[in-house]
Amino acid sequence: MKNAVAFVCGIVFAIGLGLSGMLQPAKIIGFLDVAGRWDPSLLFVMGPAVGIVLAAWAARRGRPTPWGADVPGKGPAVLDAPLFVGAGLFGIGWGITGVCPGPAVTNLAAPSAFTLVACGAMLAGVALSFVRPRRSP
């Protein structure tokens, strides 16, 4: 049942990515182009996405779930070097490609040289990180 829930959530997530414009690299690059022709519309994606998660989490944090572990709490508030370096490198890659991991996978539904290279390189980058000890998200 947990797997079925995850599958359906993946579908809804992907349709949300499509509707919001997150699958379009040019749109992402426009959003990050704050010193040029800035396209702020992706802020309107972030707002409801974060708001809905926050409402659900606030209502259910620490409570049991029907098909898994309890709803997690805030998690550690540790700000360490890997967080800054990793997020920094991720941002550079995001600005170069206009593609983050979710869209890299969903865009494979329309295979092209661009979508295959973007997703393949992202997977290779994740695999490269295996040389480091595991961190929790």
Add this chain to the structure above:
Amino acid sequence: MNWHALAGGALIGTAAAALLVLTGKTAGVSGIVDGVLRGEKGEWGWKVAFLLGLLAGGVVLRVTMPETLASGSPRTLPLIALGGLLVGFGARLGGGCTSGHGVCGMGRLSLRGLVGTVVFMATGALAVFLLRKFS
């Protein structure tokens, strides 16, 4: 125009919230990809199912709204290969990507999520600025 962004964001939030309250799991895509590639014990099944859902959702989009899928990129393929490597490696080193830090982290009032999001938006803007200036 922004109606689409709001509706899309609401769907993304609904999916992440449902996964969180029904299974206790975080819809952070880079962490999910990581678990699938590693063959992570006890987590592999739902993580594979979520990624298959992302692909199936892409197929739904292709049938119903094909214009929403990427048709190409403003960047060259070698740049995309380099950027993609940074996206995957950086997300794992930093413990999250747009969905993990940005949506699920900030949605749980996580300091790491907030700081990660601010950092990757800043370096992303810097990369876009430099590429526009020097290309």
